[in-house]
Amino acid sequence: MDNHKEKILVVDDEISIRRILETRLSMIGYDVVSASDGEEALQIFRKEYPTLVVLDVMMPKLDGYGVCQELRKESDVPIIILTALGDVSDRITGLELGADDYIVKPFSPKELEARIRSVLRRIAKINISSSIPNSGVMNIGFLKIDTNKRQIYKNHERVRLTGMEFSLLELLISKAGEAFSRASILQEVWGYTPERHVDTRVVDVHISRLRAKLEDDPSNPDLILTARGTGYLFQKIIMKENVAI
Template identity: 40%
Template sequence: MNGTKVLVADDDVNVIEIIRLYFSQHHIELIEAHDGSEAVRLAETEKPDAIILDVMMPVMDGYEACREIRKTMDTPIIMLSAKGEEFDRVLGLELGADDYVTKPFSPRELVARIKAIFRRMQPRVSEEKEAVVQEIRFSDLVIDLQGRQVIVAGEKVAFRPKEFDLLVFLARSSGSVFTREQLLEQIWGYDFFGDIRTVDVHIKKIRQHLAALPYECIHTVWGVGYKFEVEACSV
């Protein structure tokens, strides 16, 4: 991971020093922040490869910092907190975090999660070879595979990387039902450490992005999972 820069925001200097020592062994440069406001500023100026945000920080907490960073950046974000309740994990994911680590934690696990996120960000070889299909079209919905853009009712809508990948996977298998576990495996990979509710959070975001359509695309199959289906569609 030579040359990798990771922004770590935590008001506990002991936590930062422990992370710094372990990062140095893996040739990761640590950018240090002690509150959420400083984290937002450094994220913009330093352009780190990944960001770790403690939830409980002065001036601006980790949730608010995550929300602010997501307004302009898609940099991977890991939330770090002593809170382990499902509500807290889901809130972090809904605000745009990619993973959630509960204190006390192992620095080794933290590095493993960062590496896993980077692996998931790499373009899939199979996708790179799929040059035959340039776009998927469903009436008022157009998915540009090459440009990774989505046009909804004539308007371009911004999708985050995993939201786009999930939409494409479901759209390519229109009519097929997938469990949350299957979607995690296909989109996030076997080594994903996060909560299974990650799928629900991303489905919710996709539905919000597609709200302008006169029909529903993403359907919940109760007790099973999700499917993509549009009547009278063409691909």
């Protein structure tokens, strides 16, 4: 596998974890840079422009949550959170702040490598599809969605979505009116099958984030609906296509 252009930033205050990940990821072809605290992570990110960030939560100076918040102000770079926190609500805090996925410590390096490959495959697929001209913009109620530029507008105002959020929305719209289970969404968008029920919370948090950004009343959504006992679906309404916004 040719990963020579893919740069990964590993952020962890434990030197043993940094060394293991630097060694393993370098051996399979990635360009790896690392940081030992949150402030250093932001400095290196702005200098190196990595393709993906592996981010520990518990760190000195600035924790992983703070780093995640700062990164999301300026970038949609994929972020995988590493957390040793036991409470599920603590684990998903990073997702609510904009991370794409999380892995709980102690973790298998092979599992992390698989998650990284899934994210990078998704990015590569997006880059390929984005280079192919299409019909332009879909109009869905008060939303305009440019699937080629991967941009979305609500009432003519640009709404910023992460790559994962857009991919999730795109999947739901592709079969509007049809319910997707959480497990199938995880497989289609994140690229892996959930091993534990808690894994599907990743989907729930991303759905919540999408609703907060797109719905007029996120607590009573009109577009992204919950399918009881199943998962989620996008409300089937009339869509029109334009050439441009």
